[in-house]
Amino acid sequence: MPDGTESESRKLLKRLREVMASSDAGQTRLDKITHLIADSMGSEVCSIYLFRDADTLELCATEGLKAEAVHHTRMRLGEGLVGRVAKTGVVVNTADAPSERGFRYMPETGEERYSSFLGIPVQRLGESLGVLVVQSREARQFSADEVYALEVVAMVLAEMAELGAFVGEGAALSPPHQRTELIRGVSAQEGAAEGHAWLHEPRVVVTNPIADDPQRETERLHTAVEELRVGVDKMLQLSSTEDTEQLQVLETYRMFANSRGWMRRMEEDISRGLSAEAAVEKEQSLARKRMAQAQDAYLRERLSDLDDLSNRLLRILTGQGQNTGADLPADPILVARNIGPGDLLEYGRNLRGIVLEEGSVGSHAAIVARALAIPLVVRAKRITAEALNGDHIMVDGDQGLVHLRPDDTIVAAFRDKIAMRAEAQERYASIRDKPAVTQDGQTIALVMNAGLMADLPSLDSSGAEGVGLFRTELQFLIHNKMPKRSELVALYERVLDAADGKRVVFRTLDIGSDKVLPYMKPTDEPNPALGWRAIRVGLDKPGVMRMQLQALLRAAAGRPLSLMFPFVAQFEEYREARAEVDKMVERERKLGHVLPERIEVGAMLETPSLAFAPQKFFDEVGFLSIGGNDLKQFFFAADRENERVRRRYDTLNVSFLSLIERIVERCDRSGTPLSFCGEDAGRPVEALCLAAIGIRTLSMRPASIGPVKSLLHRVDLGELRKRIIDARHRGDQSVRPAVLEYLRSLP
Structure with missing residues (x-):
């Protein structure tokens, strides 16, 4: 990469933003992105692999490999170096790819001419979306600055994928938050319910991952962090001094909110071209990665505190959250990662159903749901990532199934099931x-x-x-x-x-x-x-x-x-x-x-x-x-x-x-x-x-x-x-x- 990594990464991010702003189809956008990354990195090859399904990666765009391999080359999770990056979430940077553990040669791509390999996971908050790869004929390892720049680009790619920027040709590029999804969970309270999704803590969507003015973004970050610190201090003042556990959590919050290292890393991310929101999310992703690897229970709890604090900061920066003016729908199905009994009781019998990403059949939430006779499905993987407020959703508490944005066939069958239940209830009333x-x-x-x-x-x-x-x-x-x-x-x-x-x-x-x-x-x-x-x-x-x-x-x-x-x-x-x-x-x-x-x-x-x-x-x-x-x-x-x-x-x-x-x-x-x-x-x-x-x-x-x-x-x-x-x-x-x-x- 040319000298002046910082300016080159900023230049690359600006060009990425131009692609984001274009009206090109998804495939054209991907093709342009691989071209400009290869050009900026001084590499012969840049390729983007995205998940076709939970276990299969598909080559969706490339600069330098054979064009006919696009949408035909696929590999299983863990297969080859690309599959290894996707499975482990760990960067692979090698000067001699064929000698690396797990290397697999894909003859249809024409990659035999390239020795160097840099694979970067494309992920958002711990959720793997694909792999970004650059390769070159020259046998060399990519520098730390080059790796950092590509990590920033990979994060922006993940944000673009979340926003639907790659909708277009290819099975792997279907629109996010528009597909019909069947999510399997665990039944924690029987019953069937139909309604519209209401996220207890709506997922923050970063719509502006790239920014032009680093000084303005840094000021926005400082203002938001100061508001966060004031909020934590107020919570500490209002907290009961007898509640030592709560005080310890809040003291940890204050420690993180005042962490110079945390602030310095986010400022550096902004200087490389990220917006304040994207900088916060980048550090949050790293914290989640460390949390997943931590063996020590205390360390996991502290990293979880940092994750929660990052969410609070993102909501301050974006204005997204529960107080956005959105009204609870008339037929709400509550969607949450997890929820305490107090919060659940505040919703009360207004809810038609509940879907939790975590939770258990014996959890507090399950106890309250059973008391309120509300169908509940727990351990519904990725439901908070897949669902948006207002999505049509059907909950089958008997089978532990969630139908998100169901098609007409499923809707008809599900409504028949609800009608049969209603008919049976009339019979029982007699x-x-x-x-x-x-x-x-x-x-x-x-x-x-x-x-x-x-x-x-x-x-x-x-x-x-x-x-x-x-x-x-x-x-x-x-x-x-x-x-x-x-x-x-x-x-x-x-x-x-x-x-x-x-x-x-x-x-x-x-x-x-x-x-x-x-x-x-x-x-x-x-x-x-x-x-x-x-x-x-x-x-x-x-x-x-x-x-x-x-x-x-x-x-x-x-x-x-x-x-x-x-x-x-x-x-x-x-x-x-x-x-x-x-x-x-x-x-x-x-x-x-x-x-x-x-x-x-x-x-x-x-x-x-x-x-x-x-x-x-x-x-x-x-x-x-x-x-x-x-x-x-x-x-x-x-x-x-x-x-x-x-x-x-x-x-x-x-x-x-x-x-x-x-x-x-x-x-x-x-x-x-x-x-x-x-x-x-x-x-x-x-x-x-x-x-x-x-x-x-x-x-x-x-x-x-x-x-x-x-x-x-x-x-x-x-x-x-x-x-x-x-x-x-x-x-x-x-x-x-x-x-x-x-x-x-x-x-």
Whole structure:
């Protein structure tokens, strides 16, 4: 490259901007770009490879290689030096390409004459879009200045691709944000929804990656950084001094916002021809790359803080974000990388559906989505990059699928599915007030799960006979500080008032594992699902448990009170927790408060160990609720957050049903009321089998009560039990085939 790298890179970027501003077709633009890069670099070859699909790169333009190879030469991700750059995101700079590890000769391109090879990843914020390559006959390594200049150019190419500058000929050049996309994720809440995308944190699009006036861009950067610093200082002033975790994050923000190194690097990027926004994004991309490679958890967190700070700075510079004046559509489907329960509750029932790029089936967002009965798909890769505000979107929460900008065929089929659901709901409404009585006269109590006041109207609309599980942790999760006892009393009073005499079972605070309080110092545990959680936290730190028990006792105010402790693994844990209840009852009596009319104290059976507890436990416990989700994952040693194994094991597996039967028998022997709570209670086929082996109370989400009741009305549980026993005697692994055969025989 000629002397004066800085001026040459600026010249190259200016010429690139001219190409961006032209009205040429996409292929013509690419051809011009490869020509001017080769000319500016003093190299014989410049080529641009873009992804045709997730695993295939296609030669889309070249200066110096054979023209007929364009759109014909393709390679797999990781194949050859180009594929290696695309896969690793690491620059390859060599004077002797054929001797490099992984080199592959492509005879149709005519590249055998060129020794030197410089491959630069074309990527935007860690998302790989392709590879920019320059080659020359002279056997030499390209200088650090030349590599830097090409990295800047590659970033601008990525921005141009994001803006649709290369739309035109060639399959790899189809318009971004216009294609029909099918995105596969994981179902976290069933249901189907159609609407328009609303991004919780809209992706910042840099429309001006190249700038003419470096002095003006530097001033813009300084002004924006100063605004950012003031904002961080204000957050620090408003932050509670008791919230040490939040203070540490904000102090890190302030450290980065005042980092001279960060500012110097962005100023240097601007001096080479980038706009202020592009300079911020370039440094953000480097931080994301380091974050992906960091092994140390603390370093990853700090780099994540820098990533968030960069987003804030970009929004200041571009004016893009939530406060852009755009209105929430009438039928919003929320799209986000992730979202906390507090933010989700602010949207409330306005949402038709939710799609998250991250998240899990047990996350806070999933808990709230289930409480609000909103279809939710998590782990939908690249959804925040693919979706734009206002895009037509359809969410299939049953299959974990997202249809973005769907074509007419998909729209018609999806709307048929929604119509069939609506028709079924009308049918279920007709049996809402009827008891769930089977053909052989067995009555099954169907109750609902809840966790928010917004759930309680479903008691009447769903036909639920009560609340089998009220999750009390949501009130702790959605705030930035511990709720006061008086606030809990008021909430629990409203819950009991809304239930209007129907039984409500309050589950005491179930935190830990994936439910970490915002104001609670997280514990670094290798396996949190088996760690310090639920009753274990309550017994080790009894202050919160006692406060919650007092709130429940006061809220009952003379009415019956039912409460249960989560994740009890052994008899002694229940005894200790029950003793705390007795202490709080005695304390409330001495204080002169009105005590509940009667108190039922139960436990959730979520570990196999409790199924084998001494018989005295079953005699003493007030009632038991089988927590099917946790019991199943521990029984099969299959993490329910792990997609590779969570669907591998069937609830209707003979071994698992045998464990449930053992629990039923032990409860029958002691006269202990027993219910089953969890996702399987709301799945009609599973619910039938649970009823057939002796479960007489099922607790589920309100929307499942109609389908379960409808099927219960049609079956003979005695006959179904015979089919289950026969399948077991045959040595079947699962009774599901036998049960489905029986159901198909029904009139």
